[in-house]
Amino acid sequence: MSMTPLTATAGRLTSEGEPLNYLNNGHGLKSWLLTKDHKRIALLYLFSVSFFFIIGGIFALLIRINLLSPEGLFNPDTYNRIFTAHGIIMVFLFLVPAVPAVLGNFLLPIMIGAKDLAFPKINLLSWYCYVVAGIFLTVALIAGGIDTGWTFYTPYSTSYSNSNVLLAGVGIFIAGFSSILTGINFIVTVHTMRAPGMTWFRLPLFIWAHYATALVIMLGTPVLAITLSLMALERVAHVGIFDPAMGGDPVLFQHMFWFYSHPAVYIMVLPAMGVVSELIANLARKNIFGYKFVAMSSLAIAVFGFLVWGHHLFVSTQSIYLGIIFSFLSYAVAIPSAIKVFNWTATLFKGSISYDTPMIYGLGFIGLFLIGGMTGLFVAALGIDVHVTDTYFVIAHFHYVMVGGSLMGFLGGMHLWWGKITGRMYPEYWARAAMVIQFVGFNLTFFPQFILGYLGMPRRYAAYPPEFQVLHVLSTAGATILGLGMLITIIYFIWSLKNGERAPANPWGASGLEWRTSSPPPTENFLETPVVTWEAYEFAPIETMDVLGYPGDPGKPSQPVPAEHGTED
Amino acid sequence: MIHHSLLAMSWMLPEQASSYAPEVDHLYEFLVGTTIFFCVLIFAAILFFFVKYRRRSSDEIPRPIAGSMVLESAWTIIPFIISLFMFAWGAKIYLQEYTIPNDALDIYVVGKQWMWKFQHPEGQREINELHLPVGRKIRFIMATEDVIHSFFIPAFRMKEDIVPGPNRYTTVWAEPTMTGQFHIFCAEYCGTSHSGMIGWVTVMNDRDYQNWLSGGAAEGSMADRGASLFQQLGCITCHRSDAQGQCPRLEGIYGKEQLMSDGQKVVADDSYIRESVLSPLAKIVAGYQPIMPSFQGQVSEEQIQELIAYIKSIGPPETTNATPGTMKGSTKISAPGSNPAAKPPIMTTGGATIVAPQTEKAQPAQLPQQTPGQNQ
Ligand SMILES: [Cu+2]
Numbered sequence: 001m002s003m004t005p006l007t008a009t010a011g012r013l014t015s016e017g018e019p020l021n022y023l024n025n026g027h028g029l030k031s032w033l034l035t036k037d038h039k040r041i042a043l044l045y046l047f048s049v050s051f052f053f054i055i056g057g058i059f060a061l062l063i064r065i066n067l068l069s070p071e072g073l074f075n076p077d078t079y080n081r082i083f084t085a086h087g088i089i090m091v092f093l094f095l096v097p098a099v100p101a102v103l104g105n106f107l108l109p110i111m112i113g114a115k116d117l118a119f120p121k122i123n124l125l126s127w128y129c130y131v132v133a134g135i136f137l138t139v140a141l142i143a144g145g146i147d148t149g150w151t152f153y154t155p156y157s158t159s160y161s162n163s164n165v166l167l168a169g170v171g172i173f174i175a176g177f178s179s180i181l182t183g184i185n186f187i188v189t190v191h192t193m194r195a196p197g198m199t200w201f202r203l204p205l206f207i208w209a210h211y212a213t214a215l216v217i218m219l220g221t222p223v224l225a226i227t228l229s230l231m232a233l234e235r236v237a238h239v240g241i242f243d244p245a246m247g248g249d250p251v252l253f254q255h256m257f258w259f260y261s262h263p264a265v266y267i268m269v270l271p272a273m274g275v276v277s278e279l280i281a282n283l284a285r286k287n288i289f290g291y292k293f294v295a296m297s298s299l300a301i302a303v304f305g306f307l308v309w310g311h312h313l314f315v316s317t318q319s320i321y322l323g324i325i326f327s328f329l330s331y332a333v334a335i336p337s338a339i340k341v342f343n344w345t346a347t348l349f350k351g352s353i354s355y356d357t358p359m360i361y362g363l364g365f366i367g368l369f370l371i372g373g374m375t376g377l378f379v380a381a382l383g384i385d386v387h388v389t390d391t392y393f394v395i396a397h398f399h400y401v402m403v404g405g406s407l408m409g410f411l412g413g414m415h416l417w418w419g420k421i422t423g424r425m426y427p428e429y430w431a432r433a434a435m436v437i438q439f440v441g442f443n444l445t446f447f448p449q450f451i452l453g454y455l456g457m458p459r460r461y462a463a464y465p466p467e468f469q470v471l472h473v474l475s476t477a478g479a480t481i482l483g484l485g486m487l488i489t490i491i492y493f494i495w496s497l498k499n500g501e502r503a504p505a506n507p508w509g510a511s512g513l514e515w516r517t518s519s520p521p522p523t524e525n526f527l528e529t530p531v532v533t534w535e536a537y538e539f540a541p542i543e544t545m546d547v548l549g550y551p552g553d554p555g556k557p558s559q560p561v562p563a564e565h566g567t568e569d
Numbered sequence: 570m571i572h573h574s575l576l577a578m579s580w581m582l583p584e585q586a587s588s589y590a591p592e593v594d595h596l597y598e599f600l601v602g603t604t605i606f607f608c609v610l611i612f613a614a615i616l617f618f619f620v621k622y623r624r625r626s627s628d629e630i631p632r633p634i635a636g637s638m639v640l641e642s643a644w645t646i647i648p649f650i651i652s653l654f655m656f657a658w659g660a661k662i663y664l665q666e667y668t669i670p671n672d673a674l675d676i677y678v679v680g681k682q683w684m685w686k687f688q689h690p691e692g693q694r695e696i697n698e699l700h701l702p703v704g705r706k707i708r709f710i711m712a713t714e715d716v717i718h719s720f721f722i723p724a725f726r727m728k729e730d731i732v733p734g735p736n737r738y739t740t741v742w743a744e745p746t747m748t749g750q751f752h753i754f755c756a757e758y759c760g761t762s763h764s765g766m767i768g769w770v771t772v773m774n775d776r777d778y779q780n781w782l783s784g785g786a787a788e789g790s791m792a793d794r795g796a797s798l799f800q801q802l803g804c805i806t807c808h809r810s811d812a813q814g815q816c817p818r819l820e821g822i823y824g825k826e827q828l829m830s831d832g833q834k835v836v837a838d839d840s841y842i843r844e845s846v847l848s849p850l851a852k853i854v855a856g857y858q859p860i861m862p863s864f865q866g867q868v869s870e871e872q873i874q875e876l877i878a879y880i881k882s883i884g885p886p887e888t889t890n891a892t893p894g895t896m897k898g899s900t901k902i903s904a905p906g907s908n909p910a911a912k913p914p915i916m917t918t919g920g921a922t923i924v925a926p927q928t929e930k931a932q933p934a935q936l937p938q939q940t941p942g943q944n945q
């Protein structure tokens with residue numbers, strides 16, 4: 001079987017008589033590590049992103065364990081390294097790449113009817129950048145850790161910290177290039193490689209969201225790279241940029257850092273919003289209500305997202321008039337998100353709503369994102385932000401947005417497309433149970449943190465006054481439940497690779513080009529170039545939808561075909 | 570004293586111990602109410618659709634719905650108007666929180682890894698503990714010796730970063746409205762013992778406060794200490810009070826606009842004086858040579874504050890008679906039967922503010938609570 005040629009051969013069979021697809025078209029480590037197939041690169045990303053998600057999750061649990069007792073279980077230096085590791089890994093190695101580099105990479109070309117991304121080698125290079133970044137950060141963690149927080153505020157990071165700031169900075173710098181390369185690829189691909197008939201307003205909203213994300217990545221990430229370089233310059237060569245002792249300005253660092261890191265919130269959440277549009281539309285078999293408003297709101301978020309960084313500096317001695325302008329703009333950026341939520345809700349009206357896991361994740365996203373978004377209105381209100389900034393209120397707020405949002409979106413998408421990606425279905429019962437456990441655990445973890453924050457509990461505290469203990473213990477209990485829910489998901493996903501039911505081409509009766517090719521798709525995605533004659537989210541009886549993968553695909557029945565055990569491998 | 574909130578759950582709010590705390594909480598409650606309203610609205614709609622339009626057969630294909638301009642406009646415009654209201658209310662409170670009143674009592678704050686140091690104009694020094702009188706506006710004049718810290722008193726709903734740099738003091742104010750003990754936290758991550766950089770503020774009624782003030786400060790008031798520093802460091806040889814020195818005379822400059830050699834006009838406030846000590850070449854007074862050496866590294870933040878207190882005490886022309894000598898009496902201020910005439914200079918020290926040149930005129934109206942000591 002290792003003799004199978006690497007060239008794309010849709011419609012042919014393997015030596016075992018299995019239909020040839022991107023997974024069995026080439027075996028061996030080399031066929032994966034040197035692949036230019038966007039689907040295989042997506043899997044490389046899936047593997048590495050999941051790895052770091054688990055590491056970041058372990059650090060999250062360590063944080064919660066520390067906070068079980070008011071004195072803290074670890075010594076402060078250890079704790080400071082733990083929360084920094086959690087933040088850096090989750091932001092730069094999980095949340096930023098998760099949806100675009102895995103689901104975006106896999107689906108974007110298929111959804112627009114293309115054979116691959118515009119620059120397949122650059123796509124592979126982007127994964128290698130990610131790996132190198134991961135190695136740098138892992139070395140930084142193992143060799144003593146980083147104690148600055150993921151925000152690297154100066155002058156602490158440049159003149160005071162004795163930890164591996166430089167190594168971490170280089171790692172994040174490289175991770176930034178990984179996302180820039182993905183962003184370029186997405187933009188060029190969407191512009192130049194759409195199938196005949198795939199007009200801009202026939203694009204799935206997943207594509208619009210990824211297009212907007214790619215714009216943010218390309219405009220924002222270079223600023224992060226510059227900021228980190230200047231930080232390194234000051235730390236190593238003592239060029240005074242941010243440290244006032246050398247004539248620098250520490251608040252300048254905050255402006256530059258948040259100029260990237262606020263838009264980065266949208267890098268993390270916009271792709272997940274794109275996923276949610278697919279989850280809701282496909283599992284309600286309903287076109288998204290106000291398609292153009294949802295599409296344009298992604299672009300509006302991408303643009304406005306660059307104008308609000310100053311809301312992180314309301315108590316940083318920034319001019320109060322600047323503060324007022326940034327507060328106003330922050331309210332403005334909330335509107336496009338509200339538009340999306342209302343439109344998703346309206347999409348359910350007179351739909352045919354399935355209770356399958358992807359839909360439940362979609363609703364979970366709306367619920368958590370709504371709370372995250374509404375509490376964003378609290379922190380955008382100047383008078384309240386003065387009190388709650390740098391407290392657990394902010395922690396709770398951004399976890400609702402980024403974990404509630406991005407993670408729910410990512411997991412929902414993984415369930416919707418799991419069959420497409422792996423050729424196997426996940427077990428529905430366990431998936432629903434895991435989702436409910438995660439949802440309950442999530443809320444129990446983070447809801448008490450809103451109350452803690454308003455009561456005044458500052459963030460990044462290794463120890464705390466005893467009156468906060470009850471809420472901290474509740475939060476830790478929630479994190480344990482959340483962790484258990486995640487573990488269940490990881491287990492049944494792995495289990496399903498061998499034991500799951502075989503996925504038909506279109507298990508959901510969904511609309512969209514990715515459902516018109518086999519599961520898993522052939523290397524070149526389609527047997528013949530599709531010609532799009534239908535609108536986005538136009539649902540038709542499943543028998544009328546041609547499958548463009550390979551002949552004889554069991555795509556017609558809407559029920560999954562039972563697995564034929566023993567025929568694989 | 571605890572405000573009965575819309576939540577009817579006061580355990581979810583810290584004590585409201587400052588004049589603007591209730592305002593912050595009102596806006597908070599309004600936002601909580603709005604959040605609950607929208608969450609219930611949307612969750613109820615989702616739940617209703619979820620049940621009503623559940624899939625009944627595996628092949629059903631619902632009729633597509635095009636969308637609605639009316640609805641889209643409604644859910645764009647209504648949230649926008651509501652958020653404009655939130656914005657304006659939040660901004661109003663913010664302006665209140667950061668508009669420093671003229672008639673405030675000054676407390677000097679120094680943050681360093683990992684402790685809070687406080688100085689009272691009367692000379693008391695405290696570490697990680699701060700005593701304040703109730704019902705008086707307090708202005709915190711803050712500096713850091715190392716990294717960024719953030720001075721946070723949740724019960725006051727007050728927080729402000731203290732950013733290092735020779736050219737700035739950070740100031741923030743609050744008026745404690747409730748006696749008791751409240752947390753002081755450092756809210757900006759500052760290294761190893763960030764979570765140990767905490768303390769207590771004790772708000773006392775005025776009599777207790779006066780008693781407490783009379784308890785300590787063997788070395789005299791801040792201005793006294795500043796005066797002796799002014800000698801020790803040799804400042805006095807240049808900045809001569811007879812205006813015969815090579816440097817500007819400092820009597821009467823405090824709170825007044827000064828003309829710089831580049832034509833710029835600068836108010837001689839705390840930040841300006843601090844900058845002049847640490848990086849004297851940043852601003853040169855018109856008519857003088859840039860000859861002053863920097864005292865960076867030679868004076869601590871607290872000593873700079875003492876120097877400022879001294880310059881303040883020889884500050885506005887009306888109080889130039891408040892020589893260091895008279896200031897000495899200040900610590901006895903609250904002793905019953907002490908000469909009330911000794912008071913004005915001290916209270917001037919406390920109340921004079923920098924930013925507003927008309928400070929002196931604001932004095933008579935200030936500090937209604939300062940009298941109980943006399944009433945006895
Ligand atoms: Cu932001």
Ligand SMILES: [Cu+2]
Pocket residue numbers: 718719755756757758759760762763764766
């Ligand atoms: Cu701190």
